Structures are given as structure tokens and as C-alpha cells.
Amino acid sequence: MIIEKIETYILKDTLSKSFFFSQWEYSERCICVVKVTTSDGHYGWGEGYGPASVLEAGINFLKPIVLNKNPLENEVIWSEMYRKTLDFARRGILVASMSAIDIALWDLKGKILNLPVSLLLGGVYRKKIKPYATGLYFSDRNNPSKDFDEEAANYVSQGFKAIKMKVGLGVDLDFKHVKRMREVIGDDIQLMVDSNHAYSLSEAIALAKKIEPFNISWFEEPISPEYYEQYNELRNKTTIPISGGECEYLRFGFHQLLKNKSVDIIQPDICASGGLTEAKRIAALASTYGVDVIPHTWGTSIGIHVALHFISNLELMPGRMMVPDFLIEYDQTENVLRDKLTFPSLVMKDGMIEVPTGPGLGMDVNEDILKKYSISRSL
Numbered sequence: 001m002i003i004e005k006i007e008t009y010i011l012k013d014t015l016s017k018s019f020f021f022s023q024w025e026y027s028e029r030c031i032c033v034v035k036v037t038t039s040d041g042h043y044g045w046g047e048g049y050g051p052a053s054v055l056e057a058g059i060n061f062l063k064p065i066v067l068n069k070n071p072l073e074n075e076v077i078w079s080e081m082y083r084k085t086l087d088f089a090r091r092g093i094l095v096a097s098m099s100a101i102d103i104a105l106w107d108l109k110g111k112i113l114n115l116p117v118s119l120l121l122g123g124v125y126r127k128k129i130k131p132y133a134t135g136l137y138f139s140d141r142n143n144p145s146k147d148f149d150e151e152a153a154n155y156v157s158q159g160f161k162a163i164k165m166k167v168g169l170g171v172d173l174d175f176k177h178v179k180r181m182r183e184v185i186g187d188d189i190q191l192m193v194d195s196n197h198a199y200s201l202s203e204a205i206a207l208a209k210k211i212e213p214f215n216i217s218w219f220e221e222p223i224s225p226e227y228y229e230q231y232n233e234l235r236n237k238t239t240i241p242i243s244g245g246e247c248e249y250l251r252f253g254f255h256q257l258l259k260n261k262s263v264d265i266i267q268p269d270i271c272a273s274g275g276l277t278e279a280k281r282i283a284a285l286a287s288t289y290g291v292d293v294i295p296h297t298w299g300t301s302i303g304i305h306v307a308l309h310f311i312s313n314l315e316l317m318p319g320r321m322m323v324p325d326f327l328i329e330y331d332q333t334e335n336v337l338r339d340k341l342t343f344p345s346l347v348m349k350d351g352m353i354e355v356p357t358g359p360g361l362g363m364d365v366n367e368d369i370l371k372k373y374s375i376s377r378s379l
């Protein structure tokens with residue numbers, strides 16, 4: 001059995017209503033997914049995080065390295081993709097293209113062996129993961145938080161126990177928004193803030209000090225991801241845990257965040273930072289620094305499945321009897337590709353999502369949805 005075919009699909013959906021965050025406005029979803037098929041007809045799905053057309057070009061570049069290989073030797077394949085791109089791609093989109101292929105190979109391996117990816121990773125520490133709602137983006141330039149009250153109340157009524165809101169519009173306006181959100185959701189729901197690296201160090205310190213009274217679980221990407229030492233300075237000046245890493249790549253990139261003591265929580269995007277193969281190494285490295293891992297997710301339901309399997313296998317450090325719930329990012333903005341691309345659907349029950357138990361990632365792609373939203377397909 002060898003890898004015989006690698007297909008990419010670019011899926012696109014125009015949103016019914018655009019929204020914005022500290023950096024730019026979103027008006028569409030455009031995501032590259034990949035299907036890897038073997039000579040005996042088994043297949044696996046993967047997804048990359050980043051600009052879809054560039055991801056597709058990267059996957060096309062990597063194809064000759066992966067074709068005709070034994071799909072069970074996914075780590076060996078990872079290593080060859082890494083070696084042959086190392087001179088020009090230690091960060092960025094080509095690593096995300098590698099990630100998409102790596103994820104498809106894990107799904108494929110699980111389907112060949114009839115085992116869930118969580119078991120292939122080493123076993124399931126927890127069968128249910130606690131989703132946190134990523135939302136509270138800005139809807140109106142003149143009144144950015146216009147829909148916040150209603151949206152937050154909706155998350156609470158759905159059973160979410162943790163909510164992440166956007167900040168990054170200016171310290172005073174952010175403070176007003178965070179204060180209001182704490183009032184709306186009450187004291188029992190976890191609240192996190194994410195500025196998407198909008199701030200200088202002094203601004204980030206000012207905001208952190210102002211919102212400390214609101215029991216913020218973490219302040220995500222307060223500063224631009226290059227400033228590892230400034231992250232450390234911020235950490236020393238606030239009681240709010242600091243998180244980051246959704247723009248970081250490979251264990252070597254995460255080592256920069258860790259050795260500089262930049263963050264309390266790292267947030268690798270498994271679809272960008274090197275796939276499941278590298279995510280497991282990144283988690284091992286983080287555990288040597290006593291730093292928690294809560295992956296970033298954004299794209300289709302393939303990526304959510306990947307994160308569920310990965311989190312189910314994260315070791316609790318330090319170990320103890322009373323184990324806290326582990327969190328998964330669960331974006332709640334409009335995204336048909338998260339809601340409909342795969343089946344069976346993920347269901348949140350009592351504020352938790354069960355880790356799928358079927359072979360591979362425990363899902364398959366709905367071909368009708370794939371066709372409907374495909375704007376290009378390459379073989």
C-alpha cells in the first residue's frame with residue numbers, strides 16, 4: 001500500500017455579514033483542505049491554516065516528497081518534508097502546508113488501522129473537552145460592541161462556561177467592553193481577552209492593569225509575536241496569565257516563547273505549526289517549562305476534530321486527583337465549513353464536547369458540501 005493521490009480543495013463562503021477585529025475585516029471564509037488517498041482506496045483529510053491559495057501551492061510543492069510512500073510511516077514522511085524545506089521554510093505558510101498533509105496522514109493511518117487518532121497519539125486522558133466560545137468580534141465601525149450583550153447572553157444560554165472576547169481597539173474602549181461583558185455574563189463564566197497583537201508593551205500593561213479586577217483567565221497575543229522579551233516584561237507586571245503562539249511554527253519557534261518565559265499558555269495552531277506530529281513534540285517541550293497548551297483553532301470542522309484528539313491526549317502537569325477540564329477553542333462566528341463540512345456533527349452537551357471515537361479523526365467529509373463550496377480542486 002502506497003500513497004497514490006493528494007488532492008487539494010479551496011473552499012470559499014461569503015459571509016452574510018462581515019465582522020472585524022483589531023487588524024482587519026472578515027467578509028469570507030476561504031480554506032484549503034487536502035485529501036490523501038492510498039493505492040488500496042483508504043483516504044484521510046487534513047487542513048491548513050493560512051491563505052488558501054498559498055497553502056495549495058505549498059502542498060503541490062510537497063507532493064513529490066509524499067507520493068509513493070508508506071502511509072503508516074507518517075513521522076518519516078514529516079521528517080523528509082521538513083528536511084527538504086528547511087533551508088527556506090522554518091516558519092510560515094509552507095510549514096502550514098506540511099501540517100495539512102501531516103494531519104491527513106494521521107487521519108489516514110487511523111482509518112487504515114481502524115483506530116482513533118487519540119489512541120495513535122498514545123491514549124485518551126479525557127473523553128470530553130470543554131469548548132470555549134470565541135466570538136464577540138466587532139460588528140459596526142461606529143458602534144463596535146453593538147451586538148455584544150445579545151451575543152454573550154446567547155453563549156451562556158447555549159451552555160458555554162468560557163468566552164473569549166476581542167479587544168485591541170484602544171485601552172479605554174477595551175476597558176469599557178470588558179467591564180460590560182463581566183456584568184452581562186456574571187462571575188461564574190470564564191472570560192478571556194484577545195488583542196491579536198494590537199498593542200505596544202506600555203499599552204498592553206495599561207490594559208492588563210485596568211482589567212485585572214474582572215477575573216480574566218488570559219490575555220491573548222497582547223503584543224506582536226516577535227517581541228519575546230516584551231511578553232516576559234508584561235507577564236511580570238500583571239496577574240493576568242499571558243497567552244500566545246497562534247503565529248508560531250515548529251518546536252523551535254515555540255522554544256523561543258518558552259525559554260524567554262514569554263507566556264503562561266501556548267496556543268499552537270495544529271493546522272499551521274507542524275501538524276499533529278510536531279504538536280505532540282511542542283506539548284512535550286512546553287511541559288518541561290510548566291506551560292499549558294490550549295491549541296488555537298479557526299477553520300473547518302476537520303481542524304476542530306484534530307484539536308479534540310490532540311487535547312484528549314495532553315498530559316496533565318502536574319498530575320493530581322482532581323483534574324480540571326481541558327479547554328478547546330470553539331469559534332462561534334459564521335462558518336458553514338465548521339458547521340457542515342464533516343459528519344457526524346460535533347455536539348456540545350452540558351458544556352462539553354465528546355472526543356470522537358471512530359477511526360482516524362472520527363469523521364468524514366460531506367462530498368455535497370465539498371462540491372458546493374469548492375472554488376478550485378487540484379490533483
Ligand code: MG
Pocket residue numbers: 194196220221246
Ligand atoms: Mg487569537
